Amino acid sequence: MVRCGVRLASVYSNGQPTPRRYSMSGTSKRKVDSRILVETPEGVDFEFVLAGPGKRSAAFIADLFIKAGFLSLGVVLPLALSPGRPLIFGVGVGLWLALWFVVDWFYGSIFESMWNGQTPGKRLYHLRVIRTNGTPITSASAIGRNFLLAADSQPLLICGLYTVGLISMLATRRMQRIGDLVFDTMVVDESRERASSIREVVEEVEPLLRSECTRRFAVPERTLALIERLFDDTRLIPDGLREVIATPLSISIRKRMGISESSPIGWNLNGRSSGTALRHTYFLLRVLKTFSSSDIGTPGPVSGGGGRSE
């Protein structure tokens, strides 16, 4: 994932066709992870998180089991009904073979057209197929992209090795397999697990005390937002690198608030003690905890946002 993200960043900076980015503040927002921006007709950009090969394979394997389930159900019925009745047996086997054909070629497309881009496996892993412009998938694209699994699964030995599909996913900006490329679709990850990550990170941190501070006890919202972004996805930035980024920020915030250069509590993101290695990171986390607490910093309005309004 991380490797992919870095590659994505390099593609963006190469001046390849990129989705429009907003830049109200003058700085263009570089995407260094698997997110993709889509502009709505309302003129707003919003982002989708692309699903990588790992999660997609998991969903695919779940679907395989479900397909096998369908087929074994289909074979049990004629066997149960058939003793002594060869006609029913023959028709049953014929229908079962037809079912096999349908499951083989149309399983994905039937579900993806009915469930707006999801198969049972994709639903399990919160994945969804959408078109690259962000609109829901059409039946034609659903059928086509699933037919092209036959190409993505190459080379075939005993079963498909899906090498073609994997290489294609790694080589394209939207992590598309051949079927996605040809029918202009992509698979996005809709799980919201990332949203809760900050709350977890901040959990074991002590807030700043007013007594530590000799000047203004406040931090501007933009600075907070910047810090939040720094901790947005803990997988993406290694601890050491984050400390390097955090250092100047932490020093200037301390200066501004008038907090003395103390508190050398050893700490790192995994809770392991490592001397004073990550003290600037830790300080920023304390700032985050102190000033973006209560109903704002956490994904507060997610639940019961209505209760809080007047």
Add this chain to the structure above:
Amino acid sequence: MNRERFIRQRGNDWYQYEQIIKHLRGTPLRYWRSADVLALSRLYRSICYDLSLVQSREWGAQLEQYLNDLVAQGHNCLYRSPPRSVSVLPGFFLTGFPALLRKRKLAFLLSLSLFTVPLVVSAVVAYLRPDVAEMVAGHETLESAKQNFSEQHWNVVDERYASDRSKMAGFYLKNNAGISFQAFALGVFCGIGSALILVSNGISLGMTAGFVSSLRDETASNFFAFIVSHGAFELPAIVIAGTAGLVLGYGVLCPGSRTRTAALQHHARESLLLALGAGMMLLLAALIEAFFSPLPVARWIRCVVGMCLWAIVLAWLLLARPSGDESSLQIARSDEERPDHEN
């Protein structure tokens, strides 16, 4: 307005919006109430505005993420692909499909030659040198063909016939339609996969045909009487599936003024429709092959019926025209030319 006031002010709308989305997601499209849809589209627009406000003021990744998710969900609800009824399908199959095929004349002719040239060559070879045929196609295959067609298998239409032939119907469908869809899909590798499938199928059919002809007895006439009726659908369908694959391959090889991906996407839709049409033809072929081809009726009757089927299929493919402009070629185009965002 500062951030906290903003959240307090807008939170109610966000909450309401989430409730509506949760409700609509659980209901099929036709049960959506207009009040909900109106409220949703109003709230959606206001939340789009909220999102851009938060983005421009940089009020934090969390808040932005949250609103972003809300917008994404609403976008997904509001911008669906128009439900296209299944009722256009028969019309497409009857008239649009042949028209589409004629539009792709060159690919079709190429596919036809990739299939028939190996077929004719291998038939001639197998006819003249049955031993070569055995080397190429394998002893067992040819022996079983010989056995199958050396005599009339079915003398009466009874329960056993129905049972056995139903089984075979499923088998023919799975096997043949599977091959044709593969011929379509593998076309994406510059058309090479499709060409391979066409050639190999041509060779194996030609080998069998040449071999049974060389036997100079009942077998040959049984074979052709069996094959002629469903062949009317099956053989063109294989060639058409190959055409679909070659069209895809053409998109990769000759993108013209488009990027290679765009060219591929441009050709893909028509190609897919060709493959689906071929699939339909193979469904018919499977039914005919299972229930009509082995019928215990005189050979000449089956031959006459088979010839009629050939005439019908050829006339259909060559002459069928969509009436007016409500053709199914529109199916092929509609998605491509539809503006990206359309309610």
